[in-house]
Amino acid sequence: MEPGALTAAPARAKDPALWLAMLRNMLLQRAVDTRGFQLNRQGKIPIAMGSEGHEAVQAGTGFAFERGRDSLWVYYRNTGIVLAAGLTLESLFRSQFARATDTSGGRQIINHVSDRALGIASLSSIIATQCTHAVGAAYAYKLRRENDRVAICTFGEGATSEGEWHEAMNFATVLHVPVVFVCENNRWAISTPQRKQMHNEHIADRAAGYGMQGVTVDGFDPIAVYDAVRAARTKAVNGGGPTLVEAKCYRFLSHTTDDDDRTYRPREDVEKERTNDPLPRFEARLIELGVIDRAGVDELRATILAEVNAMTDRIEGEPSPAGADLYGNVYEGPHEPWR
Numbered sequence: 596m597e598p599g600a601l602t603a604a605p606a607r608a609k610d611p612a613l614w615l616a617m618l619r620n621m622l623l624q625r626a627v628d629t630r631g632f633q634l635n636r637q638g639k640i641p642i643a644m645g646s647e648g649h650e651a652v653q654a655g656t657g658f659a660f661e662r663g664r665d666s667l668w669v670y671y672r673n674t675g676i677v678l679a680a681g682l683t684l685e686s687l688f689r690s691q692f693a694r695a696t697d698t699s700g701g702r703q704i705i706n707h708v709s710d711r712a713l714g715i716a717s718l719s720s721i722i723a724t725q726c727t728h729a730v731g732a733a734y735a736y737k738l739r740r741e742n743d744r745v746a747i748c749t750f751g752e753g754a755t756s757e758g759e760w761h762e763a764m765n766f767a768t769v770l771h772v773p774v775v776f777v778c779e780n781n782r783w784a785i786s787t788p789q790r791k792q793m794h795n796e797h798i799a800d801r802a803a804g805y806g807m808q809g810v811t812v813d814g815f816d817p818i819a820v821y822d823a824v825r826a827a828r829t830k831a832v833n834g835g836g837p838t839l840v841e842a843k844c845y846r847f848l849s850h851t852t853d854d855d856d857r858t859y860r861p862r863e864d865v866e867k868e869r870t871n872d873p874l875p876r877f878e879a880r881l882i883e884l885g886v887i888d889r890a891g892v893d894e895l896r897a898t899i900l901a902e903v904n905a906m907t908d909r910i911e912g913e914p915s916p917a918g919a920d921l922y923g924n925v926y927e928g929p930h931e932p933w934r
Contacts, residue, residue, distance in 0.1 A: 615881070617658060617818075620658075621650040622895060622896055624650045627678075628645040640691050641705065642853055644672055644850075645846075645848040648781060648844050648847040648873070649675065649779055651816055652675075652814045653674070653676040653679065653779075660679070660714075662713060663714070667715045669748075681715075682708060688907060690703065692911060694913045695913070695914045696913050701915065703717075725750065726762075726763035726776070729746040737772050742832060742834075745828050746773065747777065749778075750776075750778060751778070751784060752781070763776075764801075767837040774831065775837065775838055777842065778799075780844065785854065797811050799840070808839070809839040810838065811843065814873075820842050823840045845871065
């Protein structure tokens with residue numbers, strides 16, 4: 596790991612059952628993303644935000660998260676992490692379709708899922724706001740002496756250009772709180788490349804300016820990400836303070852379905868990066884290790900596709916929010932804006 600190193604992650608990182616769970620999560624992410632873009636083009640959902648290229652980062656981070664203890668503070672490109680952290684596919688599609696059965700009653704923008712019982716915090720599309728919220732949660736754990744709890748916060752490299760990110764980093768180190776920052780560095784803040792945001796090759800190098808440890812890992816390798824995040828979590832619960840983990844990946848698709856990335860990056864650049872696609876790479880690795888064979892991978896893909904198809908049909912048939920509920924949960928007490 597460069598430019599820093601952490602102690603070895605727990606033996607669990609060498610567990611083939613965990614690797615298979617990661618593979619399933621990554622395949623599920625890709626299937627959900629594909630369906631989201633299809634649904635958008637069919638006019639059934641207003642926007643879709645793909646995470647193609649981020650699957651390994653999100654699987655590794657999500658499985659390093661301790662359900663029932665930690666809190667998760669993510670940003671909008673979060674499908675894989677929340678699924679790995681325990682969010683159901685049902686809840687995810689209710690959010691996408693904005694159904695009345697959704698946790699927020701269909702009020703949140705797509706991918707803005709939350710689950711209090713799982714520790715998945717609600718989020719905002721305002722870049723980097725979750726970073727200050729995460730360190731606030733981590734400070735609460737410290738004050739309450741809840742020494743087995745950590746706040747895990749994810750963001751893209753574009754968020755590191757926001758003031759709230761810098762405030763969160765400084766607060767975390769000065770107060771020495773148990774937080775793990777995970778930067779999903781896909782090299783594009785919408786249409787702005789990293790070279791036009793900063794004169795740093797590694798986001799992790801910025802950690803030293805706050806007195807924090809920073810590590811850079813291969814974001815196309817879910818095991819490497821898991822090891823780094825898990826080790827940072829272990830360090831935090833043992834009183835070692837915060838860590839910045841930078842996982843280098845790539846965004847293969849447009850920022851969202853409202854964006855056309857052909858206007859700012861050449862197709863040949865994207866195709867070159869696709870040679871690092873984490874899905875076929877991880878599949879080949881597990882086949883080589885004898886954890887699964889090609890027939891097993893094909894069966895898993897077919898099972899996931901059938902699951903996503905069935906869930907799409909089911910949730911699409913659920914009711915939309917009633918018009919009469921538009922002003923509910925907005926004001927305290929009754930409110931009739933038309934009078």
